[in-house]
Amino acid sequence: MSHALPSTRSEPRAALDADAVRAAYRRWAGVYDTVFGGISAFGRRRAVEAVNHLPGNHVLEVGVGTGLALPHYFRSKRITGIDLSADMLDRAHDRVRANGLSHVEQLLEMDAEATTFPDASFDVAVAMFVASVVPNPRRLLQEMRRVVRPGGHILTVNHFAAERGPRWWVERALAPASRALGWHPDFSMESLFSAEDRAMAEVSSVPPLGLFTLVRLPN
Numbered sequence: 001m002s003h004a005l006p007s008t009r010s011e012p013r014a015a016l017d018a019d020a021v022r023a024a025y026r027r028w029a030g031v032y033d034t035v036f037g038g039i040s041a042f043g044r045r046r047a048v049e050a051v052n053h054l055p056g057n058h059v060l061e062v063g064v065g066t067g068l069a070l071p072h073y074f075r076s077k078r079i080t081g082i083d084l085s086a087d088m089l090d091r092a093h094d095r096v097r098a099n100g101l102s103h104v105e106q107l108l109e110m111d112a113e114a115t116t117f118p119d120a121s122f123d124v125a126v127a128m129f130v131a132s133v134v135p136n137p138r139r140l141l142q143e144m145r146r147v148v149r150p151g152g153h154i155l156t157v158n159h160f161a162a163e164r165g166p167r168w169w170v171e172r173a174l175a176p177a178s179r180a181l182g183w184h185p186d187f188s189m190e191s192l193f194s195a196e197d198r199a200m201a202e203v204s205s206v207p208p209l210g211l212f213t214l215v216r217l218p219n
Contacts, residue, residue, distance in 0.1 A: 040068070040129055043157040043212040046204075047128050048072040050216060054153050056123020062112045062144065063130030067092030067104075075103045080122070082110040113139040120149040129212075131158045132187035141192055145219055154217045157206060160189050 051059055052074045061069065064081030065088045073079055083089050086109050096104045110116065112127070113136055125144040134140045144154045193201065197217060206212040 040212075042207040043214065044069045044128050045072060046206050046214050047126055047155055047157040050155055050214065051124055051126050052077065054124055056149075056152060058122045058124075060117070060122040060125040060144075060147060062125060062127040062140070063133065064089070064092055064107060067095040067101075067107070069128060070095060070101050070104055071099055073103060077103055079104045080106045080108070082108045082112060082115065084109070084111060113143055115143055115147060117147045119146055120152075121147050123149060123152045124155065125152075126155040126157075128157050129159070131156055131192045137187075137192040138194075141197070148219045150219060152219045154219055155215065156192070157212055157214045158187070158192075159211060160187060160213050 048069050049072075057076055057078050059073065059077050059079050061079060061081045064070070064083050065085070067081065070079065070081065070092065081089075081092060081104065083092070089107055089109055092107050095101070096107065112130065112134055125148045127140065127144065131137045131140060141154070141156075148154055189198070193215075200217060202216045204214050206214050
């Protein structure tokens with residue numbers, strides 16, 4: 001089930017800088033699949049399933065990380081993956097070789113907020129658990145719009161901060177550790193989406209316990 005994005009009272013959070021992101025994922029790279037792979041699996045599979053059933057074969061995965069999602073794309077899709085972390089990309093390359101993932105065309109070290117791709121290079125761009133990591137989420141979304149053709153699709157799956165309740169308190173208690181974690185526990189929807197975006201978007205809750213949200217925007 002999908003519907004327009006609700007508004008939220010949370011304020012956008014301060015930006016993480018690129019060096020903090022690189023440092024965090026250098027620490028996490030060796031254990032990322034074990035620590036985060038399980039809890040993020042539902043969101044990744046849901047996002048890839050959505051990509052697989054959208055028109056167009058040229059797909060950009062932003063923040064490809066260790067390549068956890070790569071085996072799940074239809075082989076008819078031609079995948080380009082980018083990531084800021086060379087350590088994570090090393091593991092993604094290993095995954096592609098080990099699994100013979102011939103549909104993965106490129107894995108590139110690149111800043112998601114300032115890619116080198118020409119305009120309208122892809123049919124679909126998908127960012128999984130990336131928006132709360134990049135220094136400037138709105139710039140990320142703007143860049144995804146630039147590299148996706150008109151009529152294409154932009155997808156994100158991410159954790160967004162609760163508006164109230166026990167989770168609200170936990171997320172804000174963890175917020176000072178953002179640099180060490182490499183992501184913002186209290187990341188708000190307004191940090192990524194404008195009011196116009198929210199009016200056009202389709203959103204669905206993702207297990208476990210609705211902790212993550214899948215959003216699809218037409219380009």
